Amino acid sequence: MKIELSGIVQEYPAPEGVGVLRVLDGVDLTFEEGKLNMLLGPSGCGKSTLLHLMGGVRPLGVVSPTEGTVLIDGEPCTGHHDDVVMVFQRYLNRPDLTVRQNVAFPFRFKLWRKKVPKAEQDSRVDEMLEAVGLADKAHHRPSQLSGGQNQRVALARALVLRPRVLLADEPFGALDAQIRHEMQVLLVDLIARFPTTVVFVTHDITEALILGDRVVVLSTPPARIADDFTITEARPRSENWLRSTEGSQMAARVIEQLRGGHGPEGGGQVRVTV
Amino acid sequence: MWNPHEPISSRQRQILGLAGLGTAVAIWAGVAASGLVKPYFLPAPWDVAAALLDMAQAEGDRNLFGAAWASARRVGLALIAVVIIGVPLGVLMGSSSKVNAVLSPLVDPMRSAPVVAVLPIVVLWFGIDETAKIVFLWLGASVFLIPMVRDAIVAVPRQHGVLAEDLGATPLEAIRHSVFPLALPRIVDAIIVAVGVEWTYITVAEYVNAKQGLGYLIQTYKRLSANDKVFAGIFVILVMALVTDQALKLLKRRLFPWETEA
Numbered sequence: 272m273k274i275e276l277s278g279i280v281q282e283y284p285a286p287e288g289v290g291v292l293r294v295l296d297g298v299d300l301t302f303e304e305g306k307l308n309m310l311l312g313p314s315g316c317g318k319s320t321l322l323h324l325m326g327g328v329r330p331l332g333v334v335s336p337t338e339g340t341v342l343i344d345g346e347p348c349t350g351h352h353d354d355v356v357m358v359f360q361r362y363l364n365r366p367d368l369t370v371r372q373n374v375a376f377p378f379r380f381k382l383w384r385k386k387v388p389k390a391e392q393d394s395r396v397d398e399m400l401e402a403v404g405l406a407d408k409a410h411h412r413p414s415q416l417s418g419g420q421n422q423r424v425a426l427a428r429a430l431v432l433r434p435r436v437l438l439a440d441e442p443f444g445a446l447d448a449q450i451r452h453e454m455q456v457l458l459v460d461l462i463a464r465f466p467t468t469v470v471f472v473t474h475d476i477t478e479a480l481i482l483g484d485r486v487v488v489l490s491t492p493p494a495r496i497a498d499d500f501t502i503t504e505a506r507p508r509s510e511n512w513l514r515s516t517e518g519s520q521m522a523a524r525v526i527e528q529l530r531g532g533h534g535p536e537g538g539g540q541v542r543v544t545v
Numbered sequence: 546m547w548n549p550h551e552p553i554s555s556r557q558r559q560i561l562g563l564a565g566l567g568t569a570v571a572i573w574a575g576v577a578a579s580g581l582v583k584p585y586f587l588p589a590p591w592d593v594a595a596a597l598l599d600m601a602q603a604e605g606d607r608n609l610f611g612a613a614w615a616s617a618r619r620v621g622l623a624l625i626a627v628v629i630i631g632v633p634l635g636v637l638m639g640s641s642s643k644v645n646a647v648l649s650p651l652v653d654p655m656r657s658a659p660v661v662a663v664l665p666i667v668v669l670w671f672g673i674d675e676t677a678k679i680v681f682l683w684l685g686a687s688v689f690l691i692p693m694v695r696d697a698i699v700a701v702p703r704q705h706g707v708l709a710e711d712l713g714a715t716p717l718e719a720i721r722h723s724v725f726p727l728a729l730p731r732i733v734d735a736i737i738v739a740v741g742v743e744w745t746y747i748t749v750a751e752y753v754n755a756k757q758g759l760g761y762l763i764q765t766y767k768r769l770s771a772n773d774k775v776f777a778g779i780f781v782i783l784v785m786a787l788v789t790d791q792a793l794k795l796l797k798r799r800l801f802p803w804e805t806e807a
Contacts, residue, residue, distance in 0.1 A: 326711060327711070328707055328711065331703075351710055351713070356712065357711045359704065359708065361704060363704055363705055365723070365727070366727075366803040367726055367801065367803050376712065376722070377712040377713055377714075379714075379718070379722050380709075380713045380714045380715070380718050381715070382713040382715075383713050412803055414803055428712070429712075432713070
């Protein structure tokens with residue numbers, strides 16, 4: 272599945288109420304089948320906006336995109352696409368449902384009830400629960416789980432649909448370092464089991480380098496593509512690799528790109544833990 | 546002491562609550578016994594208690610239990626109408642800013658309007674029988690319930706609906722499976738408020754041609770200047786409102802245990 276973004280410009284009404292704030296300034300990007308693509312950039316540079324455009328989520332009261340086109344397999348993307356599923360930083364699990372019911376949540380909708388027979392729904396849910404390591408917590412409620420476990424539920428709920436594209440909007444951003452690392456390992460494992468193209472938004476350089484097959488760096492707003500490179504090192508990538516010549520050169524390159532953006536202060540808020 | 550979040554055991558809460566009530570009754574008894582206020586204006590607690598016993602043993606339309614049942618029945622029937630009509634209307638208003646724009650100028654001002662003033666019109670349109678009383682209670686409670694249900698729906702963060710639609714829900718499915726269940730505890734709160742409002746309006750509803758009911762009893766005894774019985778009638782309404790309120794709150798805790806867990 273191919274996603275093509277061309278000439279994407281996004282403007283929002285300026286916070287002062289006069290004029291417009293240009294967040295994305297002519298972004299051209301193509302995502303090819305089956306890769307883990309990291310979209311890296313400082314806060315407010317429009318990386319989530321780009322992701323939402325691909326997911327068919329439009330902000331309220333604003334024309335989006337202001338200019339440019341989004342094509343999914345050559346077709347203009349105007350709204351939600353069955354094969355493209357998003358996960359957010361907020362888990363958004365239903366608090367009144369059990370873990371199992373939350374994973375099975377999309378099967379409440381007519382679209383998936385028609386597409387996936389009941390028996391297969393059940394087997395997929397079981398498989399996902401086992402894959403994210405929550406089979407023994409299937410009957411717990413979200414309030415009885417930790418943040419990391421709740422995000423596992425959200426990931427399982429997305430992958431149970433076997434999407435061809437998974438769009439992740441800083442899904443591990445709210446988790447502490449140890450749990451974030453566990454979730455990164457889990458994500459790599461899940462993608463190996465349930466192959467899908469991933470576009471993963473982050474502002475954490477370490478996360479981008481540890482996970483990505485490809486890293487796209489956006490500049491400070493109005494954002495353009497500042498850098499776009501691939502990483503051939505096999506996963507899982509260790510701390511040692513990050514400290515190796517290759518790893519540290521890549522980190523330095525990203526930092527330089529972020530600082531070389533349009534902003535007077537350079538890179539904005541970027542987390543570097545290398 | 547001055548911490549609203551300080552945990553308090555249910556036993557402690559009961560003791561403090563009874564202490565507050567006890568003090569109020571003690572002051573009431575003290576004032577009544579002192580003879581400073583004539584019993585006509587403030588009957589003593591023991592006179593009210595005796596009046597209650599009297600009313601409980603009375604025959605026909607003056608029987609306390611019969612009256613309580615008649616009022617409770619009206620409150621119950623009106624509540625069913627309030628929920629059946631008001632909840633879907635509130636959900637509809639909360640789910641669409643266009644529907645809200647059409648209906649809110651009709652609904653919102655009614656909250657501060659004197660619904661009591663509408664009673665003659667209700668009587669004019671629905672006659673003086675049971676229907677008019679229930680319509681009046683329905684109207685009085687609905688003007689509170691509908692905006693509260695609307696606000697409960699609007700209060701659910703938009704991301705929940707966005708997620709549901711991203712997972713394949715139609716806009717209506719997103720409301721049904723994502724937004725509505727999350728708003729439900731607050732909708733039940735609105736229903737609890739609606740019952741309370743109905744109990745406050747029950748005496749007004751029973752002003753017109755009631756044959757039975759607590760409001761009818763209060764008016765009848767007011768005409769007879771039996772103010773101890775008027776007090777007793779008010780007391781029974783308060784107790785019944787309190788019991789309904791507590792029962793619904795208990796039901797709410799049972800239905801939504803996750804609300805307090807989170």
